[in-house]
Amino acid sequence: MKENKSNIILxxxxxxxxxxxxxxxxxxxxxxxxxxxxxxxxxxxxxxGIGKSTLLRxxxxxxxSLSGSILLNGIDLKQTTTQELAxxxxxxxxxxxxxxxxxxxxxxALGRHxxxxxxxxxxxxxxxxxxxxxxxVNISELKDKKCFELSDGQLQKVMIARALAQDTDIIVxxxxxxxxxxYHKAYILKLLQxxxxxxxxxxLFSSHEIDLAIQLCDTMLVMTNDTIICDQPCNLIKKxxxxxxxxxxxxxxxxxxxSFKITQ
Amino acid sequence: xxxSKTYKPQFLLLAFLLILCFxxxxxxxxxxxxxxxxxxxxxxxxxNSSWQVIITDFRLPKAITAILVGSGLGISGLLMQTLFRxxxxxxxxxxxxxxxxxxxxxxxxxxxxxGGLFAAALTxxxxxxxxxxxxxxxxxxxxxxxxxxxxxxMAILIIGLMFGSITAAVVSVLSFFSSAEQLQQYIFxxxxxxxxxxxxxxxxxxxxxxxxxxxxxLSIKGLNSLLLGDNYAKSLGLNLKQxxxxxxxxxxxxxxxxxxxxxxxxxIGLAIPHLTRQIFTTSNHKILLPAxxxxxxxxxxxxDSIAQIPGSDYVLPINAITALVGAPVVIWLLVRQRKMIF
Numbered sequence: 001m002k003e004n005k006s007n008i009i010l011x012x013x014x015x016x017x018x019x020x021x022x023x024x025x026x027x028x029x030x031x032x033x034x035x036x037x038x039x040x041x042x043x044x045x046x047x048x049g050i051g052k053s054t055l056l057r058x059x060x061x062x063x064x065s066l067s068g069s070i071l072l073n074g075i076d077l078k079q080t081t082t083q084e085l086a087x088x089x090x091x092x093x094x095x096x097x098x099x100x101x102x103x104x105x106x107x108x109a110l111g112r113h114x115x116x117x118x119x120x121x122x123x124x125x126x127x128x129x130x131x132x133x134x135x136x137v138n139i140s141e142l143k144d145k146k147c148f149e150l151s152d153g154q155l156q157k158v159m160i161a162r163a164l165a166q167d168t169d170i171i172v173x174x175x176x177x178x179x180x181x182x183y184h185k186a187y188i189l190k191l192l193q194x195x196x197x198x199x200x201x202x203x204l205f206s207s208h209e210i211d212l213a214i215q216l217c218d219t220m221l222v223m224t225n226d227t228i229i230c231d232q233p234c235n236l237i238k239k240x241x242x243x244x245x246x247x248x249x250x251x252x253x254x255x256x257x258x259s260f261k262i263t264q
Numbered sequence: 265x266x267x268s269k270t271y272k273p274q275f276l277l278l279a280f281l282l283i284l285c286f287x288x289x290x291x292x293x294x295x296x297x298x299x300x301x302x303x304x305x306x307x308x309x310x311x312n313s314s315w316q317v318i319i320t321d322f323r324l325p326k327a328i329t330a331i332l333v334g335s336g337l338g339i340s341g342l343l344m345q346t347l348f349r350x351x352x353x354x355x356x357x358x359x360x361x362x363x364x365x366x367x368x369x370x371x372x373x374x375x376x377x378x379g380g381l382f383a384a385a386l387t388x389x390x391x392x393x394x395x396x397x398x399x400x401x402x403x404x405x406x407x408x409x410x411x412x413x414x415x416x417x418m419a420i421l422i423i424g425l426m427f428g429s430i431t432a433a434v435v436s437v438l439s440f441f442s443s444a445e446q447l448q449q450y451i452f453x454x455x456x457x458x459x460x461x462x463x464x465x466x467x468x469x470x471x472x473x474x475x476x477x478x479x480x481x482l483s484i485k486g487l488n489s490l491l492l493g494d495n496y497a498k499s500l501g502l503n504l505k506q507x508x509x510x511x512x513x514x515x516x517x518x519x520x521x522x523x524x525x526x527x528x529x530x531x532i533g534l535a536i537p538h539l540t541r542q543i544f545t546t547s548n549h550k551i552l553l554p555a556x557x558x559x560x561x562x563x564x565x566x567x568d569s570i571a572q573i574p575g576s577d578y579v580l581p582i583n584a585i586t587a588l589v590g591a592p593v594v595i596w597l598l599v600r601q602r603k604m605i606f
Contacts, residue, residue: 082501087501089499091499099491103546107492111500113501
């Protein structure tokens with residue numbers, strides 16, 4: 001992968017993540033060295049409590065890293081202002097919206113905030129980008145609905161459209177498939193895959209749908225207790241990485257089907 | 265922000281109602297002045313000179329005060345509800361009013377401690393205004409400093425209430441050591457009053473109000489991104505700390521001066537934003553801010569007209585009227601809609 005270095009959107013160097021309290025540092029994972037290529041769909045998987053959210057929160061600059069650096073487009077995240085970052089990285093979080101009394105169009109249009117004037121008026125280019133995002137995610141029939149009228153699956157699509165409207169190189173989603181039924185889990189991940197193909201954006205998401213991620217992702221980040229492995233899904237299966245993901249007393253990874261089976 | 269929906273009819277209706285309420289308010293009072301003379305009175309061409317004085321020096325400043333108070337409290341309630349992500353927030357709940365009360369209590373009730381000549385200077389209108397503004401600003405900063413350490417919104421509200429209790433306790437201690445006269449002065453301030461403002465006082469009031477209004481308008485964009493939550497707002501490039509500070513300064517300027525000039529007027533700050541959201545069914549601050557502004561003014565003018573008790577010499581405390589008239593309306597609206605829009 002060394003040959004196309006210019007296509008690396010996000011890169012970490014000896015990154016160490018965790019929490020700082022007054023007395024000590026709690027290191028969740030250290031020595032993270034990953035490179036995310038442009039235009040790829042990247043899935044981050046790992047057991048509960050292993051630190052997926054901590055990693056994502058560090059990558060989107062919501063919480064500070066303990067040591068090492070994160071390079072976005074070759075520029076250190078620490079040197080990027082909030083305003084600059086808003087034009088390069090957009091997010092979809094698991095947290096509830098404060099107000100669901102916005103119409104879908106208004107919500108997607110909020111994604112244009114980094115580009116609009118002091119009062120947030122949309123220029124012609126802004127409305128064009130908003131329409132583009134709404135069409136890409138196929139939610140034009142929801143445009144005038146209020147957010148509290150939407151199902152979880154619809155709301156997730158709207159949030160993805162909002163991130164698209166922000167027009168950034170990379171979109172980071174924290175567990176976009178939680179609370180969704182099996183169909184919508186597949187639907188959302190498939191949508192993300194299509195978006196990387198059609199827009200050339202890099203999309204990084206964390207998920208517990210390992211079998212779906214194996215089928216759809218270009219690259220996967222597998223988080224285990226002490227390290228993060230970054231590779232293509234088929235290579236990860238060959239290396240047997242998924243077997244080490246969970247304790248073996250309950251489930252085991254079946255390399256033939258690419259999914260987990262209950263052990264007897 | 266929303267290209268498909270305009271709110272022109274609603275705004276036209278509100279503007280019309282505002283003008284209507286303004287004239288109705290001016291025509292009400294203990295002295296009965298015919299409606300046609302009100303118009304000429306406003307332009308200074310009335311024959312009866314005592315009517316002229318009543319209109320230009322009493323009723324007109326009072327109506328303008330009502331407009332500033334109603335719209336200002338509505339705006340500060342809206343700002344607080346969005347900033348604290350809580351539909352129960354308002355200047356009264358979060359300690360602005362209790363901070364102002366503490367400041368005023370210190371000046372009125374505590375003036376005995378400073379004694380003699382100094383006390384006379386202290387209890388002038390201006391010292392009350394300054395004390396109320398300072399008090400509300402300090403309490404709000406304290407609430408915010410503590411609440412920045414907790415993430416739970418309910419905890420923030422409880423912290424605000426606790427600060428309210430602390431200030432109430434200090435006021436009790438102060439009143440224990442005060443004379444009946446001072447106590448009465450403080451209690452009357454607590455009733456709230458829209459009258460007694462001279463034109464020069466009104467000018468200062470309006471100036472500070474406009475400064476607060478300007479800051480509120482400047483934070484419209486930030487307020488809208490705060491609707492998504494703090495982390496989303498930050499990811500949209502919003503400077504959270506700076507924005508928070510601007511919103512708080514705007515609120516304390518507006519609510520602090522209102523409390524200083526007109527007393528701690530309950531209810532309006534909490535209820536007007538909710539009533540407006542029910543009517544306009546939006547959370548977009550570009551629509552809500554002007555709507556809350558006009559709507560608050562209308563409600564305050566109506567409340568003041570009722571407080572006059574048309575045809576009688578009595579003027580009821582405005583603080584009682586706002587809640588007596590307004591609370592049933594809010595209850596009725598919420599029961600009818602079965603759902604609170606926030």
